[in-house]
Amino acid sequence: MRAQNRASGVARVVNGNVPAGAGQRIRLEGFAAAPWGAAARCMALRDFRDGISAWRLWLLLARRDIRHRYRRSTLGPFWLTLSVGAMVAALGLVYGTLLGMPLGDYLPYLSLGLIIWAFIAGLVGDGCTCLIEADHHLRQARLPRTLFVFRIVARNLVILAHNLLIYVLVALWFQVPVGLWSLAAVPALGVLCIVGAAAALLLGLVSARFRDVPQIVAMLMQVLFFVTPILFQPAMLGSRAWLIDWNPAAHLVAIVRDPLLGRPPDAASWAMALATAAIALIAAFLMLVRYRPRLSYWL
Numbered sequence: 594m595r596a597q598n599r600a601s602g603v604a605r606v607v608n609g610n611v612p613a614g615a616g617q618r619i620r621l622e623g624f625a626a627a628p629w630g631a632a633a634r635c636m637a638l639r640d641f642r643d644g645i646s647a648w649r650l651w652l653l654l655a656r657r658d659i660r661h662r663y664r665r666s667t668l669g670p671f672w673l674t675l676s677v678g679a680m681v682a683a684l685g686l687v688y689g690t691l692l693g694m695p696l697g698d699y700l701p702y703l704s705l706g707l708i709i710w711a712f713i714a715g716l717v718g719d720g721c722t723c724l725i726e727a728d729h730h731l732r733q734a735r736l737p738r739t740l741f742v743f744r745i746v747a748r749n750l751v752i753l754a755h756n757l758l759i760y761v762l763v764a765l766w767f768q769v770p771v772g773l774w775s776l777a778a779v780p781a782l783g784v785l786c787i788v789g790a791a792a793a794l795l796l797g798l799v800s801a802r803f804r805d806v807p808q809i810v811a812m813l814m815q816v817l818f819f820v821t822p823i824l825f826q827p828a829m830l831g832s833r834a835w836l837i838d839w840n841p842a843a844h845l846v847a848i849v850r851d852p853l854l855g856r857p858p859d860a861a862s863w864a865m866a867l868a869t870a871a872i873a874l875i876a877a878f879l880m881l882v883r884y885r886p887r888l889s890y891w892l
Contacts, residue, residue, distance in 0.1 A: 628883050637882040644739030651740050655747035670755050673711075678759045681707055688824055697767045704763045705850040706823035712753045713789065713842065714814055719745040720793025721800040721807035728892035738885060742794045746786055760853065770855035777858045781848040784866050788845060791873035798880050801891040817842055841869040 644651075663670055681704045689699040720742065724731070727741040764771070800806040820840060827837045837843045844865040851858055 633882045633885075637878060637885060640737045640739050640881060640885065641878075643737040644743055647737065647740050648743070651744040652747055654741075654744045655751065658744070658748050659751055670752060673752055674755045674758060677707060677711060677756050681759060681763070684824065692825065692829070701760070701763050701767055701769050701854060702826070702850070703824065704760050705853055706846060708753065708756045708760060709785075709846045709849050710818060710821070710823055711756060712749055713785070713845065714818075715749040715752060716746065716789030716793055717796065717810060717814060718807070719749065720789070721796045721810050723793055724797040724801050724888065725804075725892065731889065731892060738797075738881065738888060739790075739794065742790050742797065745793055746790050749789070750786070764853075769853075771853075772855055774852045774855060774857050777852040778849050781852065781858070781863075781866070784870050785845055785849060788866070788870045788873050791870070791877040794877040795873070795880050798884050798888065801888055802884070821846060838865075841865060845869065 659670055663672070666672065668675070681700065684707075685696060685700045685703050688703070689696050692699070723741045723745045724738060727736075730736055730741070731738075763769070796806065796810060800810075817840075820836070821842045822837060823846065827834050827843070830836065838861070844862040847862040848858055848866050851862075
């Protein structure tokens with residue numbers, strides 16, 4: 594009798610005829626009863642903790658990604674370094690002449706701007722697809738979502754280290770002053786990694802649901818490149834220099850670039866960068882709390 598009642602109840606659910614009061618008892622696996630409840634927040638915090646503790650795994654995955662991308666290549670990731678170096682040389686000669694700036698001042702400024710921007714664009718672009726590309730891993734094992742975010746941060750840090758060789762050569766050639774202020778670039782790079790990881794997690798979750806988001810983000814990043822002081826200096830805008838104050842990307846670039854150029858870090862840029870990091874972390878955490886259980890159904 595119990596088996597018959599149970600079978601009839603299953604049949605009613607399959608046919609869409611759910612008995613009264615049974616809706617509260619039916620739960621999809623992985624969905625929390627309260628999307629913003631304490632259990633969902635604990636799961637999101639555990640995801641961050643497990644992702645950080647698995648640092649050996651995401652470092653291994655990042656190393657494998659770079660090896661796979663440049664497999665059977667003679668120069669490997671140094672092809673990207675040559676590409677950035679050629680762009681620095683071409684844009685430096687053209688824009689330095691157009692803007693009437695000495696190459697000794699413009700080339701170090703331009704080279705650092707392009708290198709840092711390549712790092713930011715890599716984090717944002719790879720972040721949009723970091724969870725989509727990891728669908729086979731997430732389907733086969735219970736792995737923290739943040740693991741694949743840290744994977745793309747580590748991968749882009751390796752590429753950044755290769756590209757910094759261009760700046761070292763430019764700095765040696767034009768004798769850029771290096772002092773104690775240059776050490777401020779280390780914590781600035783840490784802030785940049787935090788913002789990039791939060792943006793990658795946020796965009797990765799949204800892109801898993803809406804697959805047009807990576808193309809939209811790529812288009813917006815192209816526009817943002819031209820309104821960020823990379824090819825030009827903020828003082829060249831004259832009375833419209835205030836537009837740079839509301840561009841978070843400009844401050845993220847500035848806190849890393851200025852110390853490496855021998856300049857003291859700007860307090861306003863640091864305040865804006867820290868505020869951007871805080872907002873990005875809160876937004877990414879709330880997105881993870883709300884939509885972490887649904888990710889498996891979106892992939």
